[in-house]
Amino acid sequence: MPLKQKYPRVVIAGAGFGGLNVAKTLIDSPFEVLLIDKTNHHLFQPLLYQVAAAALSPAEIAAPIRTIFRGVRNVQVEMDEAISVNPSQKILTLKSLGEISFDYLVLAPGSRHSYFGHSEWGADAPGLKTLDDALHIREKVLTSFEHAEHLRRKTETAKYLTFIVVGGGPTGVEIAGALAEIGKNTMLPDFPILKQSDIAIFLVEAGDRILSAFPPQLSEHARLSLESLGVRVMCNATVQDVKSDCVEIKRKSGATEQIATATIIWAAGNNASPLLQTFKAELDDNGRVLVRSDCSLPDHPDIFVIGDAANFKGSNGNPLPGLCPVAIQQGRYVGSVIKKRLSPENRKPFKYFDKGTMATIGRAKAVAVSAGISFTGFLAWFLWAFVHIYFLISFRNRLRVMVEWIWYYITFQPGARLIIQRMQRQSETR
Amino acid sequence: MPLKQKYPRVVIAGAGFGGLNVAKTLIDSPFEVLLIDKTNHHLFQPLLYQVAAAALSPAEIAAPIRTIFRGVRNVQVEMDEAISVNPSQKILTLKSLGEISFDYLVLAPGSRHSYFGHSEWGADAPGLKTLDDALHIREKVLTSFEHAEHLRRKTETAKYLTFIVVGGGPTGVEIAGALAEIGKNTMLPDFPILKQSDIAIFLVEAGDRILSAFPPQLSEHARLSLESLGVRVMCNATVQDVKSDCVEIKRKSGATEQIATATIIWAAGNNASPLLQTFKAELDDNGRVLVRSDCSLPDHPDIFVIGDAANFKGSNGNPLPGLCPVAIQQGRYVGSVIKKRLSPENRKPFKYFDKGTMATIGRAKAVAVSAGISFTGFLAWFLWAFVHIYFLISFRNRLRVMVEWIWYYITFQPGARLIIQRMQRQSETR
Numbered sequence: 001m002p003l004k005q006k007y008p009r010v011v012i013a014g015a016g017f018g019g020l021n022v023a024k025t026l027i028d029s030p031f032e033v034l035l036i037d038k039t040n041h042h043l044f045q046p047l048l049y050q051v052a053a054a055a056l057s058p059a060e061i062a063a064p065i066r067t068i069f070r071g072v073r074n075v076q077v078e079m080d081e082a083i084s085v086n087p088s089q090k091i092l093t094l095k096s097l098g099e100i101s102f103d104y105l106v107l108a109p110g111s112r113h114s115y116f117g118h119s120e121w122g123a124d125a126p127g128l129k130t131l132d133d134a135l136h137i138r139e140k141v142l143t144s145f146e147h148a149e150h151l152r153r154k155t156e157t158a159k160y161l162t163f164i165v166v167g168g169g170p171t172g173v174e175i176a177g178a179l180a181e182i183g184k185n186t187m188l189p190d191f192p193i194l195k196q197s198d199i200a201i202f203l204v205e206a207g208d209r210i211l212s213a214f215p216p217q218l219s220e221h222a223r224l225s226l227e228s229l230g231v232r233v234m235c236n237a238t239v240q241d242v243k244s245d246c247v248e249i250k251r252k253s254g255a256t257e258q259i260a261t262a263t264i265i266w267a268a269g270n271n272a273s274p275l276l277q278t279f280k281a282e283l284d285d286n287g288r289v290l291v292r293s294d295c296s297l298p299d300h301p302d303i304f305v306i307g308d309a310a311n312f313k314g315s316n317g318n319p320l321p322g323l324c325p326v327a328i329q330q331g332r333y334v335g336s337v338i339k340k341r342l343s344p345e346n347r348k349p350f351k352y353f354d355k356g357t358m359a360t361i362g363r364a365k366a367v368a369v370s371a372g373i374s375f376t377g378f379l380a381w382f383l384w385a386f387v388h389i390y391f392l393i394s395f396r397n398r399l400r401v402m403v404e405w406i407w408y409y410i411t412f413q414p415g416a417r418l419i420i421q422r423m424q425r426q427s428e429t430r
Numbered sequence: 431m432p433l434k435q436k437y438p439r440v441v442i443a444g445a446g447f448g449g450l451n452v453a454k455t456l457i458d459s460p461f462e463v464l465l466i467d468k469t470n471h472h473l474f475q476p477l478l479y480q481v482a483a484a485a486l487s488p489a490e491i492a493a494p495i496r497t498i499f500r501g502v503r504n505v506q507v508e509m510d511e512a513i514s515v516n517p518s519q520k521i522l523t524l525k526s527l528g529e530i531s532f533d534y535l536v537l538a539p540g541s542r543h544s545y546f547g548h549s550e551w552g553a554d555a556p557g558l559k560t561l562d563d564a565l566h567i568r569e570k571v572l573t574s575f576e577h578a579e580h581l582r583r584k585t586e587t588a589k590y591l592t593f594i595v596v597g598g599g600p601t602g603v604e605i606a607g608a609l610a611e612i613g614k615n616t617m618l619p620d621f622p623i624l625k626q627s628d629i630a631i632f633l634v635e636a637g638d639r640i641l642s643a644f645p646p647q648l649s650e651h652a653r654l655s656l657e658s659l660g661v662r663v664m665c666n667a668t669v670q671d672v673k674s675d676c677v678e679i680k681r682k683s684g685a686t687e688q689i690a691t692a693t694i695i696w697a698a699g700n701n702a703s704p705l706l707q708t709f710k711a712e713l714d715d716n717g718r719v720l721v722r723s724d725c726s727l728p729d730h731p732d733i734f735v736i737g738d739a740a741n742f743k744g745s746n747g748n749p750l751p752g753l754c755p756v757a758i759q760q761g762r763y764v765g766s767v768i769k770k771r772l773s774p775e776n777r778k779p780f781k782y783f784d785k786g787t788m789a790t791i792g793r794a795k796a797v798a799v800s801a802g803i804s805f806t807g808f809l810a811w812f813l814w815a816f817v818h819i820y821f822l823i824s825f826r827n828r829l830r831v832m833v834e835w836i837w838y839y840i841t842f843q844p845g846a847r848l849i850i851q852r853m854q855r856q857s858e859t860r
Contacts, residue, residue: 039848039849039850040572040576040847040848041847041848041849057487057488057489057490057846058487058848059487059845059846060487062848064620064847064848066621067620067843067847070620071619077620078579078580079576079849096580097580131848131850132850135850142470146470146509149508150508150526150527189501190494190496190497190500190507191496396837396843396845399833400830400833403829403830403833407826413497413826415489415826416487416488417470417471417489417497418469418470418471418488418489418492418494418561419469419470419471419509420469420488420560420561420562420565
C-alpha cells in the first residue's frame with residue numbers, strides 16, 4: 001500500500017476495546033495511524049448477550065469505526081483482515097490490501113471461543129463473540145419456541161424448550177439469566193399452550209462454582225439468583241459430546257448423562273486469534289502471547305500485544321483476565337508509550353487498576369465486587385446498568401439502550417424478537 | 431391439526447396489512463381465528479427501504495405477531511407456510527402443520543418481485559420485500575464503499591460507487607433518494623478519499639415517467655428532486671441483462687448501454703405468491719386472482735383473496751394498486767363480512783377509499799396527492815413522516831422511529847450502518 005509517509009506509521013490490528021483506545025490516544029499526534037478491523041463497527045461486547053436474548057438490536061451496541069474517527073486527520077480506518085506478521089521486516093500482511101510496513105504495530109485481534117479440540121462442535125454449539133453469533137443464537141432460541149408450540153400437538157417438545165449454556169463465567173451466567181427471564185416473562189405469554197414447567201435451562205460449569213473470578217459468597221449468591229429464575233446450575237460437570245439434538249455431560253463422579261436439546265450456547269474457554277501463530281513468539285495454552293511488562297514482544301519493543309490476545313502477568317502472578325477494562329487500560333498505556341516515543345528502558349511497567357468486576361443475572365439482579373466490597377441485588381444491578389450505559393461508545397446508543405431497558409423494565413417486552421430467515425445467496429456481500 | 435372446535439374456524443394465510451386487519455376485526459368474535467405467517471413478525475413494508483439504506487434497524491419496523499395478539503383468546507398465531515389450497519374440501523395445507531380445515535379462508539400471501547422471466551437475475555439484483563432482502567442490500571451498499579476506498583489506490587473503483595435502482599415506482603424512487611442522501615451526507619464524510627463525483631446512482635424506469643401512479647406534474651417534481659440529489663433518472667429504459675458486475679440497459683431508441691456496477695436493486699414488477707396457483711382460479715398476468723366485488727373467489731363465497739394477491743377492479747376499471755391502504759381496507763371489509771356471516775347476496779361490494787398516495791425522495795423532500803390536491807417539498811415530507819409514524823404497528827416502534835428520524839435530521843448519521851458478515855453455517859435455524 002504505497003502511501004507518501006511523513007510521520008512514523010502506527011498500525012493497529014483490531015478495533016475492539018484495546019485497539020480503539022490506542023488509536024484514540026494517538027488522535028492528532030504526529031503519527032500516521034492505520035486502524036484495521038475485519039468488520040466496519042466497534043462492538044460493545046459486554047452487552048452482546050442481550051442481542052442473543054432478543055433484548056437489544058445490533059445497532060444499539062455497535063458503532064461504525066469510521067464514524068468514531070470522523071474528521072480525525074491522522075487516523076485512517078480500513079475494513080480488512082490481518083493475516084500474518086513479519087516482526088523483523090516490520091511488515092503486516094492484510095487479506096485484501098496486502099503488505100503494509102509499520103514503525104509501530106499493536107496487535108489487538110481478540111479471541112474466539114475454543115472447543116477444547118472439538119471444533120466440530122461449533123456448528124451445533126455457537127459461541128458469542130460477534131453480532132453474527134448473537135443473531136444466530138437469537139434465531140435458534142426464538143425458533144425453538146415456535147417449534148415447541150407446533151409439536152405440542154404432535155410429539156416430543158422438551159428438546160426445543162431445553163437450553164444448555166456451557167460455561168459459568170460472566171457471559172454464561174448472563175445469557176442463562178437472560179434466557180430464563182425472556183422465556184418466563186416474554187415468550188410464555190405469547191405461547192399460551194406452553195407452561196413455565198416446560199422450559200429447562202441448564203448452566204454447565206466444569207469448576208466447582210460459577211463466577212470463579214468472584215468471591216465465593218458472590219458465586220453462591222449468583223447460583224441462588226439463577227435458581228430462583230429456574231436455571232439449573234450444574235457445577236463439576238464437563239461437556240463430553242455435542243450433537244445437533246443433544247449434549248452429553250460428565251459429572252465429577254464419573255456419571256454421564258445425555259440431555260436432549262435444540263439450543264446449546266458455548267460460553268466456555270477462549271483461544272486467541274490465529275494471527276498470533278504467524279510469527280515467532282511464546283504462546284500460552286490459550287494461544288495468548290507472553291508479553292513483557294510494557295505489553296511489547298520480547299526482542300521487538302515496537303510491537304505490542306494487548307487485550308484477550310496477550311498473556312500479561314498480573315500482580316498476583318496470574319495472567320490478567322480477558323475483560324474490557326484490561327484491554328482499555330492496556331490500549332491507553334501503549335498509546336501513550338508510542339506517543340512519547342519511549343525507549344524500552346524508559347517505559348514504566350503497565351499496571352492494571354482493577355475498578356471491580358460485575359455480572360448481571362437478570363432484571364434487578366446482579367453481583368459486583370469493587371475495592372474488596374461485594375454488592376448484590378438491585379444495587380449491584382443498578383451499578384451494572386449505569387456502568388454499561390456509561391461506557392457505550394456513542395451518546396446515541398447510550399440513549400437507545402437506556403430507553404430499551406426502561407421499556408423492558410416496565411413492560412417485559414424486549415426489543416428485537418425477530419426471526420429473520422437467511423436466504424442462502426449465490427453471491428454473498430464479499 | 432386436531433383442535434376441538436366450538437366456533438367456525440377462520441384461517442388467514444399471511445400477516446401483512448391485509449391478513450392482520452382481518453384478524454383484528456375478528457378479535458373476541460365467536461370465531462376461532464388461525465393467523466399463519468412464514469415469519470414471526472408483522473413487517474411495516476413502507477419503511478423497509480430505510481432498513482436497506484441503513485437508516486433504521488429491523489426491529490424498528492417489525493413487531494412480533496404473537497405480541498400483537500397477546501391475550502386475545504380467539505386468535506391463534508402460527509409461524510408456518512401455506513403451500514396449497516383445496517377450495518372444494520375447504521382444506522389449507524401447511525408446510526409443517528399439515529392439513530387444516532376451515533370454514534372461512536382469507537388468502538393474503540402478498541407478492542414477490544418478478545424478474546420478467548429472468549429469475550436468474552435475482553442473485554445479483556435483489557428485490558426489497560423482506561427484512562432479509564433489506565439487510566442483504568444494506569450489506570451490499572456498505573461493503574461497496576469499503577471496496578471502493580480500498581481499490582482507490584489500486585484500480586477501477588467506479589463499479590463499486592455505481593448503484594442501479596430498477597423501477598421508478600414509489601419503492602424505486604425512495605431507495606434511490608435514500609441512497610443519494612446516505613452516500614453524500616453519511617458515507618463521504620467517513621471516506622475522505624472518495625469524492626461526491628465518484629458516486630453514481632441510476633434510476634431505471636421502463637415507462638416515460640417515474641411515479642406513473644401520480645399526476646404528471648408530481649412525477650416531474652420527483653424527477654427534479656432526485657436529480658438535485660445527484661440521481662440520474664433514465665426513463666424509457668428497460669433492463670436487458672443483469673450480471674454480477676454490470677447491467678445492460680436498452681433505450682426506447684433501441685440503443686443499448688452497459689453500466690458497470692456492484693449493486694443492482696430490483697424494484698420493478700411483482701408476482702403474486704405461487705400459493706395462488708395451487709387451486710383453480712383465474713389469474714392475471716401478475717399471478718393475481720381475479721376476485722369478485724366482495725373479494726371472494728367465484729364459486730367459493732367463503733374464500734377471500736386480498737391485498738397484493740388480488741386483482742380487484744377499481745372504480746376506473748383498473749385493478750387496485752398494491753398499496754397498504756388497499757390491503758388494510760380490504761382486510762377490514764372481509765373481516766366484517768365474515769363477522770356478520772353475510773351471505774353473498776347480502777354483501778355490499780368493497781369500495782376502496784383513496785385517502786391519497788405519497789412518496790418520499792429524501793430528507794424534507796416528498797410528493798403527495800390527496801383528494802386531487804398535490805403536495806410537494808417539506809409539507810409533503812412532513813405529511814409522509816406523520817402518516818408513516820402514525821401507522822407503525824406498535825407505540826414503541828413509533829417512538830423509536832421518531833427518535834431515529836429526529837436524530838438523523840439533525841446529525842445526518844443514520845442508525846444502522848453495520849456490515850454483519852454472515853458465516854455460512856452447517857445447520858441453519860430451520
